[in-house]
Amino acid sequence: xxxxxxxxxxxxxxxxxxxxxxxxxxxxxxxxxxxxxxxxxxxxxxxxxxxxxxxxxxxxxxxxxxxxxxxxxxxxxxxxxxxxxxxxxxxxxxxxxxxxxxxxxxxxxxxxxxxxxxxxxxxxxxxxxxxxxxxxxxxxxxxxxxxxxxxxxxxxxxxxxxxxxxxxxxxxxxxxxxxxxxxxxx
Numbered sequence: 355x356x357x358x359x360x361x362x363x364x365x366x367x368x369x370x371x372x373x374x375x376x377x378x379x380x381x382x383x384x385x386x387x388x389x390x391x392x393x394x395x396x397x398x399x400x401x402x403x404x405x406x407x408x409x410x411x412x413x414x415x416x417x418x419x420x421x422x423x424x425x426x427x428x429x430x431x432x433x434x435x436x437x438x439x440x441x442x443x444x445x446x447x448x449x450x451x452x453x454x455x456x457x458x459x460x461x462x463x464x465x466x467x468x469x470x471x472x473x474x475x476x477x478x479x480x481x482x483x484x485x486x487x488x489x490x491x492x493x494x495x496x497x498x499x500x501x502x503x504x505x506x507x508x509x510x511x512x513x514x515x516x517x518x519x520x521x522x523x524x525x526x527x528x529x530x531x532x533x534x535x536x537x538x539x540x
Contacts, residue, residue, distance in 0.1 A: 355388050355397045357381075359454075360429065362409055363402035369409050378409035382416075389423050400427035400454040404438045404446070411447050420448065425485065427454030431504075436476035442483055453477050453487035457504050467520035474524050489521050 358381060362374045385397045399410060407426075414421065426449050428438070435456060442451060456477070458469025470489065477487045492498065494505030494514060506518045513519065 355392065355395060356427075356454075357384060357388065357397060357399065359400045360402040360406075361399075362406040369406040374406070374409040375413075378413035379416075381410065382413045385421070385424060389421070393423065396423050396425045396450075398425045398427050398452070398454070400429055403430055403432070403434060404428055404442070407446060414447055414449075422449075425450045425452055427452050429453075429455035429490075430473065431455075431457055431459045431490070433458070433472070435473050439476055439480045439484060442480070450485050451483055452485045455490045456487055457490035459504070463515040467516040470517050471520050471524055474521070491518070 361377060361381075362369050365371070365374050365377065368374075381399065385399070388397050401407060401410070410426070414424070424447075426447055428451065430438070430453060435453070439453075456470075456473050458466060458473060461469045474487070474489075477484055489506070490504055491506045492501040492504065493507050493509060493511070494502050495509040496502075496505055505514060506521075508514055
């Protein structure tokens with residue numbers, strides 16, 4: 355169950371303000387209720403990078419109950435992904451982590467495949483703490499304005515640059531950091 359995507363990010367720049375804290379307390383109750391109704395599936399909250407974790411983390415830790423069914427997702431569109439994932443075990447929840455969205459921003463079409471592979475390398479080396487990752491692959495005709503810039507395929511399903519091919523090669527090679535696919539896209 356994917357309940358919530360960048361909600362606290364949408365509440366302003368201060369995650370420690372009363373509104374984000376109140377949302378986080380509500381979220382824990384909601385997640386617990388969903389898990390009670392369907393204990394066979396995980397519940398996921400997706401956050402804007404790792405910048406807004408404190409209200410959610412604190413709300414989940416408040417009662418001391420370990421929720422192994424909860425998965426924290428992070429959406430990354432910057433190169434901070436490497437640093438954030440490296441530091442994740444020191445500052446986060448005691449819960450599985452997934453990179454729920456990732457894509458490099460601000461790159462030319464020629465450089466974007468390299469950006470995707472660079473981000474994927476950061477994710478792949480975190481195999482002990484990251485369950486997996488999902489590239490942001492909306493079509494250029496997706497529902498959000500950013501999709502026109504970030505989409506990997508056009509309205510006809512045709513790749514807009516080499517990013518989709520680079521990602522496909524990386525995933526097919528099981529993210530082996532020694533594979534030629536990573537060296538050719540650096």
